[in-house]
Amino acid sequence: MALKPTLELRQGQTLVMTPQLQQAIRLLQMSNLDLSAYVETELERNPLLESDETVADAPAEPAEAAAPDDAREGTETPAGDTGETYGSGDAGAPYGESGDPGWSSLRPSGQAGGETGLEATVSHQITLAEYLSEQLAIAITDPSDRLIGVHLIGMLDDAGYLAADIDTVAQTLGASREAVERVLGTMQQCDPPGVFARNLKECLAIQLVEQDRYDPAMAALVDNLELLARRDFAALRKVCGVDMDDLKAMVAELRRLNPKPGNAYGSVVVHPVVPDVFVRAAPDGSWIVELNSETLPRVLINNQYYANVSRTAREEDKVYLSECYANANWLVKSLEQRARTILKVAREIVRQQDAFLVHGVEHLRPLNLRTVADAIEMHESTVSRVTANKYVSTPRGIFELKYFFTAAIASAEGGEAHSAEAVRHRIKALIDAEKPGEILSDDRIVELLRATGIDIARRTVAKYREALGIPSSVQRRREKNI
Known part of the structure; x- marks a missing residue:
């Protein structure tokens, strides 16, 4: 059979991931804080985008991307449905309006750009390093x-432990080991008790x-x-x-000590989760x-600037402006689509x-x-991206959206399956309620759970x-006996 080159025409379908589609998927997976940082970058990169920091809080009409010859001052991001309701007693109840105007009021009422925020009114919390520096000035006078x-203060971690070797400190400062140990002994007498310890045992011993x-x-002990x-x-x-009574008293006294004395001060402000x-x-x-x-970024497209510049721009500049305009429109639509998708999920x-x-x-x-x-x-991958790095505030607390996806535990009576998280909660409740003389073994817990279906x-x-970090029945029996 002779081999020769031939030309064939074939028709097929393939999924092409364009750069904009890839970026839209990334936006969907971002938290609101990450999204704000991304939008800030786009605002610096794209001259046609503006941050909506001066628009009043009055509800605004959703606006699609305007044509190039539109000379309006700006186009807002399309409004997303930021509020929906459904009847708790009927899974199929229709959704209604929640009274929220949408994305038209992303700024707190009455707050203008440059106005002092809440963080400016919060009192300064003294750090551990500052507190120890004040004591150092009194405790040690030799320069x-x-x-x-x-x-040594600079070598402390947030818990108040000394994260450095004495010989290394001495070599770094060109001092003798004896001098470093002498100063360390003085600093270990500072408040809070236990600070400057090199391990847990030393921390407890100092206290x-x-x-x-x-x-x-x-x-x-x-x-x-x-x-x-x-x-x-x-x-x-x-x-x-010692005897058992003395040991009980010693263990109780040990538990009253603080294993991390520096945590009362700390050096880094821990920000709460923003739902x-x-x-x-x-x-x-x-x-x-x-x-x-309040955490959703809002951007405008400056159509007037685009129209004015396009009239006098050179051909190569028009190409650049067209790309910027297309990217701006894409970002506006992507933000709207992201909001609607998150809300839908x-x-x-x-x-x-x-x-x-x-x-x-x-x-x-x-x-699942x-x-x-x-x-x-929607596709499962879309739901997975939406629930990643997202938190929801409910009357029962703040939870990650992924918290609500749990495995199923079969019902012993053939009814509806049970959530794995609910079963874990039931196990913890049973163990918390056990008496010192009636410690529940794992087999006994299985019997009690099966009795409830x-x-x-x-x-x-x-x-x-x-x-859950719960020890075995043998360890719990020892602990509760003491």
Whole structure:
């Protein structure tokens, strides 16, 4: 058979991921804070985009991208449906308006650009380094020793522990090891007690010395914390040379100490989680689902500037302006689509988990991505991206959207399956309620759960118990006896 080159014409379909489509997918997965940072970058890059910081809070009409010859001052981002409701008693109840005008009021009422925000009124919280520096100025007067003290303060972590080796500090400062140890001993007497310790044992020992409670028995207990962690009280009694009553008192005293003394001050302000979606009860018993509009960026397209510049621009400049205009329109539409998609997914999750919002975690239903995707006619990957890095504020607290997706535990009676999260909560409640003389084994927990209609294996109970950080029945019995 002869081989020769030929030309063939074939027709087919392929999915092409354009750069804009890839970016739209990225926007969907971003949190509102990440999205704001991205929009700020686009505002610097695109001369046709403007941040809407001067527009009044009055509701604005949604506007599509205007034609190039439109000479309006600006085009707002299309308004998204930031509020929806549904009846909590009827899964198929129609959605209604929540009274929120949409994206027209993304700024707090009465706040203008450049106005002082809430953070300016918050009092300054002294850091651990500042607090120790004040004490250093009083405790040490020698300039060279004070220099060592300043360096040691800079080597502390947020918990107040010294994250440095003495020899390394001495070599870095060109000082003797004895001088560093002398200054360290002085600094370990500073407030809060336990600061400048190099490990947990030293931290506890410093606090006990400060309380004049560091006797030989307590020193032996501190030196054998691993036995305490294993709840091996028989070995601890032998090591410390005390009876059970004394050991109980010593352990109780040890637990009253602070293993992380620096956390009361810290050096980094921890910001709370900012919810992307709000869920609140409506007067008629339904749920209102709305986006957190204060964290959503809002941009305008300056059509007047585009029209004016396009008339006199050179041909190569017109090409650049056209690209900027297309990118601006794409960003405006992507922001609207992102808002609508997040809201749509959140509405369906709230509908599916209505019992949780009403009755609590024990009524959390098993839910997966496919169930939500099929209900709103979207792909599972889209739902997965929407729920990533997103948080919802509910009457029962703030949760990550992924929290509501849990595995199903079969019902022992053949009824509706139980959520894995609800089962974990049930296990924790059973263990919290147990008495010292009636410690529940994993087998006993299985029996109690099956009696309430939850078909679960012993190994699953053990896995959930360990995930909750709950020790075994043997360890719990030892601990509760003491």
